[in-house]
Amino acid sequence: MQTARVVRFHRIGGPEVLRIEHAEVPEPGVGEVRIRVKALGLNRAEVLLRTGRYIETPTFPSGLGLEAAGVIESVGPGVDGLAPGDAVSVVPPKSMVQWPTYGEWIRMPAALVVKHPPSLSWEGAAALWMPYLTAYGALIDVAGLGKGDVVAITAASSSVGLAAIQIANMVGAIPIAITRSSAKRPALLDAGARHVVASGEEDLEARLKEIAGEHGVHVVLDAIGGPIFEPLTAAMSRGGMLIEYGGLSPSPTPFPLFTVLSKSLTLRGYLVHEIAGDPIRLAAAKAFILHGLEEGQLRPVIARTFDFDQIVEAHRYLESNEQFGKVVVRV
Secondary structure (H helix, E strand, O other): OOEEEEEEEOOOOOHHHEEEEEEEOOOOOOOEEEEEEEEEEOOHHHHHHHOOOOOOOOOOOEOOOOEEEEEEEEEOOOOOOOOOOOEEEEOOOOOOOOOOOOEOEEEEEHHHEEEOOOOOOHHHHHOOHHHHHHHHHHHHHHOOOOOOOEEEEOOOOOHHHHHHHHHHHHOOOEEEEEEOOHHHHHHHHHOOOOEEEEOOOOOHHHHHHHHHHHHOEEEEEEOOOHHHHHHHHHOEEEEEEEEEOOOOOOOOOOOOHHHHHHHOOEEEEOOOHHHHOOHHHHHHHHHHHHHHHHHOOOOOOEEEEEEHHHHHHHHHHHHOOOOOOEEEEEO
């Protein structure tokens, strides 16, 4: 049986626990394909799994990874529409322990494999599906964001935040980028944000109210949680929706009861697997995203690219919060 280099970890810990090892590459099973990987996209979810804080529990030695792009090497029984030689990228699987992407060769359910958008490089394709499916699912599928709606986006310089800015502009909404300091303000404005609020330097509630006016912020896309909930909800419109897809804050998240009651707000948790696991919703998402790519309205932003042998350094950089966009690894 063929062997390949894979990234695994044998214990919870920092980036240093990641190891490049050799493992057997099984043939694809029913409904699966085997892919020769060209590039990987890195995500905060992998950091959370590695540090024991993810919604999934690793089984040691554990693989990891949710995004990849490459070439199909072989297909299993029952696979239609895909063939060896096809250039493809991967929709995030529900379990990265079961379907890890950090490796030279990977197996993946064919339902989660998309033919490579011709406008993108391998690195761009590996940086595509997690951020854009997350942002599309939250803003379009769940919140129904539309023309003229004001949307506040926290962690705006992340790959999801930048994807959300682009999608908001695509549908004619007004994106407000929220970032901790003003250092990334020029880059966020260049990326399409209509306004930028530095939450560590400005009064977040006051600035959002000033920007949104009497109608308030209609949708909030938040990856942070914690104390920021109170100023965010205070600036929201009546009937607005806050969508929580992360939990980066180490502090407890207060429930702003009276604000929620008085404004009839919806606070909703969201995971990208809602879209990836529903064939009908996933088809709509793929059509929206691929159309945006074709029209040039959507474009993955890559912060920095590492080589496969630099996976530890890549994870250190991912945790530095210095990046603007996606961290990618060439394989």
